[in-house]
Amino acid sequence: MKKTLSFILLFSCGFAAFAQTDIDVKAKVAEYAYYDLKTDVSKLSDNDKKLIPIFIQIADIMDQLFWKQTYGDESDFKKIKDASVRDYIKINYGPWDRLDDNRPFVEGVGEKPDGCRYYPLDITAEEYAAYADPDKGSLYTVLRRNEKGELTTVWYRDEYKAELTKVCALLDQAIAIADDPGMKKYLSERKKAFQTDNYYDSDLAWMDMKNSHVDFVVGPIENYDDKLNEAKASYEAFVLVKDEERSAQLAKFIAMLPEIQKILPCDPQYKTFVPGTSSDLNVYDVIYYAGDCNAGSKTIAINLPNDDRVQAVKGTRRLQLRNSMDAKFEKIMLPIGKLVLDPKQQGYLSSDAFFWNVTFHEVAHGLGVKETVYGHRPVDDALQTEKTSWEEAKADIVGLFIVCHLIDQGEITGISIEEAITTYIAGLFRSVRFGAASSHGKANMMCFNTFKQMGAFKRSSDGVYTINYENARIAIGAWAGFILATQGDGDFQGAVDYRSRYGVIGPELQQDLDRINAAGIPRDIRFNQGLKTLGL
Ligand SMILES: [Zn+2]
Known part of the structure; x- marks a missing residue:
C-alpha cells in the first residue's frame, strides 16, 4: 500500500x-x-446519418473509459x-x-x-x-x-457501471432506428455483452452482419495496454463506413486466389496448399477513432474478433482502413520518398499503390505454404524463432508480386508497375525508420538488402536512390521463390543464416534514415474527427 x-x-x-x-x-x-477523417457523405442513407451521431456519442464514452x-x-x-x-x-x-x-x-x-x-x-x-x-x-x-x-x-x-448505463441507453436508441437486420441484431447482442461481460454472442452477430453500409467496432477489445499480464481488455471504438466499390473489387480478387496461388514463382511442391476464398476482407473509411485505438500510433487495418471460439465458427473480418492509409501515405511516406528517391521517379509515389500493396500483404498471408513439404510439419514449428520475420517478408513480396501480376492482367487499374514498386521501396524506409529490431523490421531489411543485392536500386554517394524496374521485377520473383522454398523446406538454419546476413541496417542506409529523422517528417498521425469534420 x-x-x-x-x-x-x-x-x-x-x-x-x-x-x-x-x-x-x-x-x-x-x-x-493532423488528418481529417472524412467519407463521401452523399453515399450515406438517412438511416446511416441517424446512427452515426449515436455511435460517436458511444465512442466518446469508450474514450472516457x-x-x-x-x-x-x-x-x-x-x-x-x-x-x-x-x-x-x-x-x-x-x-x-x-x-x-x-x-x-x-x-x-x-x-x-x-x-x-x-x-x-x-x-x-x-x-x-x-x-x-x-x-x-x-x-x-x-x-x-x-x-x-x-x-x-x-x-x-x-466497475464502469455509470458509463455503461449511458452506453446501453444510447444503444437502445440505435437499435430502435437501425434498419439493417444484421446491425440491429449485433447492437442488441452488444448491449447484452456490456451488461454481462460475455461478448461471445455479440461477436458472432458481428460476423453475421454482412450488408450494413456502416460498421461499429466497440467494446473492451485488445489487451496490449496491460503490460503486467496482457490479460485486461481496453475500451475502444471505430466508426466505419464501407467502401462498397473497393470491397467488391477485393472480393473478386479473393475469388481468384486459387488461380493466383498457381502462378506463384516457385516449384510446384511449394504451392499445393489451396487458399480459402470465403474470407471477409473489406475496405472502409474510418470516421472516428476513440479510446485504445486512438492512443499513440494509429492502425490502418483491423482483424477481429480475437475470441478463437468465434474464429473457429465464423473466421475473422479484416477491415482495410482506406483513409487512414491515405493519411500515412500523404503525411509520412510521400515526404520520405521525396527525400530519398531520384526526383525523376518521385512521380511514381502513389497512395493507390500503397493501398494495394498493404492490402495484398494481408491477402498474401493466406497464400504459399502452411506445412513443410517433407515431414508435413507446420511451417511455424519448423522455422521457430525465424517464423515471423519470414512470414512477414513473404507477405510483403508475394503481395507485391500479385499486385504486379494483377496490373499486368488489367485487373488492378489506375496504377502502374512502376508505381507499385516505387511506393513499396519508399515504404521500406518508413518501416525501418525506427530500427530493425522487431520481426517486421528484420523482414523489411531482408527485402531491402535482397533488392539492393539484385540491383533493384542503386544509391548515389549523396544518398539518392534510383530504381531499376526491370531488375526489381526479377528480384521480386526470385526473392518470393526463395522465401516460399525456405518456408516449404522448413529450413531453419538457412533462415537464420540469411536473416543474420541481410536482416540488418547497413551504415549507408543508417545515414539515410538519420537524414529522414532529422528532416522533421511526422512519425504518426492524429485526427480531426466528428460530425463537423464529416460535414454532417
Ligand atoms: Zn503481416
Whole structure:
C-alpha cells in the first residue's frame, strides 16, 4: 500500500509545480500530423446519418473509459500550463510517450505502471500469482483492494457501471432506428455483452452482419495496454463506413486466389496448399477513432474478433482502413520518398499503390505454404524463432508480386508497375525508420538488402536512390521463390543464416534514415474527427 500512497501524494501536491522534463514536447507533438477523417457523405442513407451521431456519442464514452483504465483521472492535467504538454498527454492518453517505450515526459510522474489501472498500483507479480480467484485473469475484470487491503475482483459491468448505463441507453436508441437486420441484431447482442461481460454472442452477430453500409467496432477489445499480464481488455471504438466499390473489387480478387496461388514463382511442391476464398476482407473509411485505438500510433487495418471460439465458427473480418492509409501515405511516406528517391521517379509515389500493396500483404498471408513439404510439419514449428520475420517478408513480396501480376492482367487499374514498386521501396524506409529490431523490421531489411543485392536500386554517394524496374521485377520473383522454398523446406538454419546476413541496417542506409529523422517528417498521425469534420 505504501507505494500507492506515495504515488497519489506526489500527484496531488506536485501539480502546481508540474514542469516538463528535458524532452522537447513541442517537437514531439509535431511528430503527429493532423488528418481529417472524412467519407463521401452523399453515399450515406438517412438511416446511416441517424446512427452515426449515436455511435460517436458511444465512442466518446469508450474514450472516457479508456482514460480510466490506462491512467485514471484525466482532469489531473488541467493545471498544466504548457499547451504542448497538455496536447501530448491527450495524444498518449497519459504522461508517458507511447512511441518511445512509455518514457515519462512530465516531471515527477515516474514510470508507467505495468498494470495501468487494471490492478492496484502496488500489486506485484508474486501477489497476483498467489491470489486465488478463477476470474482474476478474465479480459473483463479489474483487481481492486477492499478496506482490509486484500485483493478483490470486480467485473467491468460493475466497475464502469455509470458509463455503461449511458452506453446501453444510447444503444437502445440505435437499435430502435437501425434498419439493417444484421446491425440491429449485433447492437442488441452488444448491449447484452456490456451488461454481462460475455461478448461471445455479440461477436458472432458481428460476423453475421454482412450488408450494413456502416460498421461499429466497440467494446473492451485488445489487451496490449496491460503490460503486467496482457490479460485486461481496453475500451475502444471505430466508426466505419464501407467502401462498397473497393470491397467488391477485393472480393473478386479473393475469388481468384486459387488461380493466383498457381502462378506463384516457385516449384510446384511449394504451392499445393489451396487458399480459402470465403474470407471477409473489406475496405472502409474510418470516421472516428476513440479510446485504445486512438492512443499513440494509429492502425490502418483491423482483424477481429480475437475470441478463437468465434474464429473457429465464423473466421475473422479484416477491415482495410482506406483513409487512414491515405493519411500515412500523404503525411509520412510521400515526404520520405521525396527525400530519398531520384526526383525523376518521385512521380511514381502513389497512395493507390500503397493501398494495394498493404492490402495484398494481408491477402498474401493466406497464400504459399502452411506445412513443410517433407515431414508435413507446420511451417511455424519448423522455422521457430525465424517464423515471423519470414512470414512477414513473404507477405510483403508475394503481395507485391500479385499486385504486379494483377496490373499486368488489367485487373488492378489506375496504377502502374512502376508505381507499385516505387511506393513499396519508399515504404521500406518508413518501416525501418525506427530500427530493425522487431520481426517486421528484420523482414523489411531482408527485402531491402535482397533488392539492393539484385540491383533493384542503386544509391548515389549523396544518398539518392534510383530504381531499376526491370531488375526489381526479377528480384521480386526470385526473392518470393526463395522465401516460399525456405518456408516449404522448413529450413531453419538457412533462415537464420540469411536473416543474420541481410536482416540488418547497413551504415549507408543508417545515414539515410538519420537524414529522414532529422528532416522533421511526422512519425504518426492524429485526427480531426466528428460530425463537423464529416460535414454532417
Ligand atoms: Zn503481416
